[in-house]
Amino acid sequence: MRTERHRARRLRHAGDQPAELRDALADRFVERRARRHRETRDEILLAAREVLLERGATDLSLREIARRAGFSPGALYKYFDSKDDMVKALADRAMGALLEALAAVPTELAPDERAVEIGLAYLEFARHNPEDVAVVTMHESVAVGPHSSEHEQLEDTVLSVFRDLFSMPQPEDAEFMTYGAWALAQGLATLEQRQRPATAARLRKQQRRLLWAFVNGLKGETPPPETRPAPQVEAQAGGDS
Numbered sequence: 126m127r128t129e130r131h132r133a134r135r136l137r138h139a140g141d142q143p144a145e146l147r148d149a150l151a152d153r154f155v156e157r158r159a160r161r162h163r164e165t166r167d168e169i170l171l172a173a174r175e176v177l178l179e180r181g182a183t184d185l186s187l188r189e190i191a192r193r194a195g196f197s198p199g200a201l202y203k204y205f206d207s208k209d210d211m212v213k214a215l216a217d218r219a220m221g222a223l224l225e226a227l228a229a230v231p232t233e234l235a236p237d238e239r240a241v242e243i244g245l246a247y248l249e250f251a252r253h254n255p256e257d258v259a260v261v262t263m264h265e266s267v268a269v270g271p272h273s274s275e276h277e278q279l280e281d282t283v284l285s286v287f288r289d290l291f292s293m294p295q296p297e298d299a300e301f302m303t304y305g306a307w308a309l310a311q312g313l314a315t316l317e318q319r320q321r322p323a324t325a326a327r328l329r330k331q332q333r334r335l336l337w338a339f340v341n342g343l344k345g346e347t348p349p350p351e352t353r354p355a356p357q358v359e360a361q362a363g364g365d366s
Contacts, residue, residue, distance in 0.1 A: 166204045169194045170218075173211045178256055182212055182263040213273065216264030219257035220275040226250040227282055236290035237340050243286060244310050244336040248329075251314035258314065283307070290340070302343055309339055 172193035177185055185208055191198040205211050226249070230242045251258045272280075280303075287302040313332055317325045 162204070169196070169201060169204055170211065170215060174215055174256070174260065177212065177215065177263060178259055185212065212260075212264055215260050217273045217275045219254075219260045219264075220273075220279050222254065222257055223247070223250055223261070224275065224278055224282065227279075236286060240286045240290055240306070240340050241333065241336045243283065244306060245333060247310045248314055248317070248332055251310075252317065255314075255318055258311075262311070291343070305343070306339065309335070 169190065173185070173190045175193060176189050180186070180189075187201055187208055188198050190211070191201055194201075201211075205214065227243055227246050230239060230246050232239070234242060283303050283306065284299045287299040287306070291298065291302070313328075313335065317328055320328060
């Protein structure tokens, strides 16, 4: 605070300086304040990430976050509107990193190949960044307001693959396929993380084959269960007459 007041006094007493110098001092002051704000926000997010991974989104404690970051609980509201706002900020960062990983998949691949490679890229990301995947999953389990641009880009990246693969006119069809792909990839990532290294390495060799089987299985004409006719159950002999 003393340093900030000193800088403010320097600006006030710069009235006899040339306009260019006054503008430069003002810009430097604003830039330093913005940098301090970003750095402090990053410190709070680091503490929030630790607490989030330890306790989960529902038990996220602002008091504990403030304690670990070295602030009072009330001071956190200078940087975040709410606890959900913190979770959203953490998830946005994780999804931004995941988007960079998925962007490495060549766009010129055939749709079915691209679908498989995106799945493998996600598994590779989850292998090296399990905390980020956990944050994204927790973010999905709580209501945090409108989706961010990172969230929308991530959804569109995967949805577009299935739209191209099946030329689907109905958005809900692509969403259905995306949900299945997400469930499979997340399940494979979780299973790998919970195995011994030797077992995980053996499972990893099967991931491409499983993703291919999933993508090619979607090309079949078998209707989903809710559109099939209900089976006819015959009455058992010897019943009440």
